[in-house]
Amino acid sequence: xxxxxxxxxxxxxxxxxxxxxxxxxxxxxxxxxxxxxxxxxxxxxxxxxxxxxxxxxxxxxxxxxxxxxxxxxxxxxxxxxxxxxxxxxxxxxxxxxxxxxxxxxxxxxxxxxxxxxxxxxxxxxxxxxxxxxxxxxxxxxxxxxxxxxxxxxxxxxxxxxxxxxxxxxxxxxxxxxxxxxxxxxxxxxxxxxxxxxxxxxxxxxxxxxxxxxxxxxxxxxxxxxxxxxxxxxxxxxxxxxxxxxxxxxxxxxxxxxxxxxxxxxxxxxxxxxxxxx
Numbered sequence: 125x126x127x128x129x130x131x132x133x134x135x136x137x138x139x140x141x142x143x144x145x146x147x148x149x150x151x152x153x154x155x156x157x158x159x160x161x162x163x164x165x166x167x168x169x170x171x172x173x174x175x176x177x178x179x180x181x182x183x184x185x186x187x188x189x190x191x192x193x194x195x196x197x198x199x200x201x202x203x204x205x206x207x208x209x210x211x212x213x214x215x216x217x218x219x220x221x222x223x224x225x226x227x228x229x230x231x232x233x234x235x236x237x238x239x240x241x242x243x244x245x246x247x248x249x250x251x252x253x254x255x256x257x258x259x260x261x262x263x264x265x266x267x268x269x270x271x272x273x274x275x276x277x278x279x280x281x282x283x284x285x286x287x288x289x290x291x292x293x294x295x296x297x298x299x300x301x302x303x304x305x306x307x308x309x310x311x312x313x314x315x316x317x318x319x320x321x322x323x324x325x326x327x328x329x330x331x332x333x334x335x336x337x338x339x340x341x342x343x344x345x346x347x348x349x350x351x352x353x354x355x356x357x358x359x360x361x362x363x364x365x366x367x368x369x370x371x372x373x374x375x376x377x378x379x380x381x382x383x384x385x386x387x388x389x390x391x392x393x394x395x396x397x398x399x400x401x
Contacts, residue, residue: 125149125156125209129392130267136278137271140224143395144267149213151187157208158389158398162335162376164294166199166225166233166326168244172214172258178241187211193255197225200326201240202335204377206401214258216266218274219395222290222332223324227281228274232323247277285310286320293329294336300362303329337361338376341369345385346394354381 129145132138142165149156171194177184183205226233229246236244245251253273260266289306292298306329307314321329341361344352352360358369373381377399387399 125153125213127391127396128263129395130264131393132271133268134271134275137274140221140227141274142219142221143392144219144270145217145392145396146263146266147209147213147215147217149209149211151212153212155208155210157206157401159204159206159377159401160398161204162202162331162338163199164222164332164335164339165219166197166222168218168220168225169196169198170194170216170254170258171196172255174213174215176241178239181205183207183241185209185213185215187213193251193258195244195251195254196241197237197244198241200237200242202327202331203375204399205240216258216270218270222294223281223283223286226324227279228277230279234323234326237326283320283324285312286324289317290332293333296340296362300333334372334376337363337369338372341373341381342388342397343394346390357381 125147126149127145127147129143131143132141171185173187173189173191174185174194175188175190176194176196177186181204185207187210220228229236236242236246257266257269257273260269289310292301292306301309303314303317307317310317318328321327321332325332327335338361341357341363344360345357348357354369355366358366361369363369363372369381373379373384377384379387384399389398389400390396391398
């Protein structure tokens with residue numbers, strides 16, 4: 125299995141898309157199985173000549189010469205999900221930053237997400253255009269065409285309070301405030317905040333904050349040349365203490381931080397983090 129990661133070239137898309145990656149598998153390869161974990165990204169995946177099946181927490185993707193393009197959007201799940209690839213696979217995936225996918229949709233994200241691996245077809249021309257992109261043989265040209273499509277669908281995203289709240293929640297330098305305090309400073313009720321998180325992020329504020337800490341811990345550990353202890357890492361990632369980090373890691377991954385960090389694989393620039401089984 126080979127994964128190639130591309131950063132957007134468009135100045136516009138750089139503000140909305142973290143990266144694209146293209147995954148390819150050859151017919152002779154043995155199956156690959158890995159765990160993927162909750163993320164702040166919303167991820168649009170395209171699979172050519174493949175069948176995707178969902179069974180509880182297992183997503184199975186296997187080759188089938190059916191001429192069909194499968195399109196899925198990922199981002200609703202709140203704990204580890206197992207993915208298994210079998211046979212030759214050609215996949216192209218777009219990783220949207222938090223809230224960003226809403227700038228390219230005709231209506232709020234919630235209208236397109238009803239499970240953690242939802243079928244995704246937001247426009248009448250989406251699947252035909254994606255089919256043509258998948259048929260492009262040169263990977264860099266495939267990504268250029270993908271960029272052009274998303275630019276053609278750009279309509280911006282304006283919201284009275286979500287962008288500023290997310291900026292505060294994701295700012296590692298800002299002092300963490302309670303959800304109640306955030307609501308008070310934005311003159312909104314908790315119910316309103318939860319409704320808008322659900323509509324545009326498909327997560328609750330508390331789930332989103334938990335994922336922020338988890339992803340901050342992963343990135344801090346990946347870049348940690350000083351090899352900090354788990355106690356220090358928990359503080360750097362804004363956990364209350366090491367016990368808090370252990371509890372959240374077990375909930376999100378099923379593993380302790382020590383086991384998780386010994387097994388996790390960082391792909392590309394670290395945008396993709398999988399644990400191979």
